[in-house]
Amino acid sequence: MLGTEHKKIKQQKMAEISNEESYPNIRESWRVVGTIILFSILFIPIKMIFETTLGKELTSLIYYVLTMGITFLIIHRKRINRQETSNYDFGIGSIKIVLLLCFATAAILIGIKFPIISQIPIPDFIQKIFLDDGSSTGVYSFITIVIAAPILEELIFRGIILNGLLKSYSPLKSIIISSLLFGLVHLNPWQFIGASIGGILSGWVYFKTKKITLPIIIHMTNNSLAFIGQYFSSRNVNLTKSISSEYSLTELYGGTTNLIVILTIAITIALSSIYLLDKEFRKKKKNSYA
Template sequence: MIESTTKSYPSVSQSFGITGILILGVLLFSPVDLLLNKFIGKEASMLICYLLSIGIPSWIVYLIRKRKTDAHSFNLTVKNKRIIPFIIIAAIVLLMGVVGPITSLIPIPESFKKALIGLVSQRGVFTFMLMVIAAPVLEEFIFRGIILDGLLKRYSPTKSILVSSLLFGLVHLNPWQFVTGFIIGIFSGWVYYRTRSLSFSIIIHAAANLTGFLMRFFIDVDSSMNASLLDMYSRLINLILVIAGSVLIVSVCVYFLRKEFERLKDRNGCIEDTI
């Protein structure tokens, strides 16, 4: 059942506008990274640049939402802690066993490889703060807390989740992170729809980003970018087993999550799962 559109924000077109504001913020504040890099180092400058380029537009969007809907806060309550292990496992397995093979099929231009290697080589505390703390909080507040929450008041859960996930992928401005954002966004959006708690979406995002951060210490990025998908898994059967096993694990997690959501619905009269 779709909720009333009274005082709901945003619509689909407004959601694209929000994404445009975020992209504009990234473009406008990108010189800050180049300027500060000379004085405080690459990782610290990237963190500050991110906080400015995403934080300021996010604050603007929050003020617009507040003016249009009178909504002053976000739901961060965690009513059922039992779902946390399942969402963390599902997020990590989706990233490693589903997103990884898909993104490996997308060719990386030589001009982009050097920049990507330099980015992935950053493993310090400021990069950790950006990936595991700042990005999950700010991006989930926008894409699940504002965009998805508003869309769910206007449209079906399926349409709302797909649109918010599509925009979440697009804002990363490259095809590799688009795939990651879209797939993880669908899972995070579904969990948000069933719980209406932003904390779970932040946990999912943080778990995926922490996995990506830790992988930087164990993977030779240069060689992995030059290897084919089959080379990375040695044999086709290994690739099939990884993907099939990942799908199975995620399916089991989703099964138990649905059971927990049903318990929560029976206890609190939550919205029905129609997806």
């Protein structure tokens, strides 16, 4: 009896030591965000110099990879020094899980993110920036938005930040904090909302599986849909104006009936996909102990 109690106390102390040593904690997570913002400012002169010779899209890709890539290398090294591990699980679980993630991501974008974001007023100068960025739909923009961003951002915010927070705090607290920080690093309220919502889904999936590939797939799906929207809106002036102006949500969805039907279907698909994902995660966890 005493031996069992002593063992529990020893395990608790070891867990506390592990929590203290885990990287990053909340304060260190804020520093990661600060590092990203700092590098994004420091590399602006390089971006301005090379934009005239390399073009806007290629320069933006290089600028992004430098900003996020160097940040990742720095915090990855800190993680190794603190925890003596550099492992990332790049498994996917199953094709069924991947498909459910794609359905959930698309449904959340259509049924939750877009309806909220579209109703937040956008100042004219911000709208101009978004429209200018949205006109970039070439190969380099595709690589930046659909490939580089999902990989680097998920490695940083789920693979390192959330992974570290989960060792020191509750899953709910860890997921919310990492998601809000992920939204914050986008530096504007419109992307903050979308990124935070997406971060919650990615965080939950990572917590359940510890597979970094799955949040990357979520992020790639979301950004692919956004890129497709950018591509078509950049070639359709009326569509661009309707998405970026003062149109009501009802008008954007083509009437009240369409709005209700689309949102109902999207939210139903999102909830159903998440429910089925949870079942899959529980099943795989059970099988791993069998």
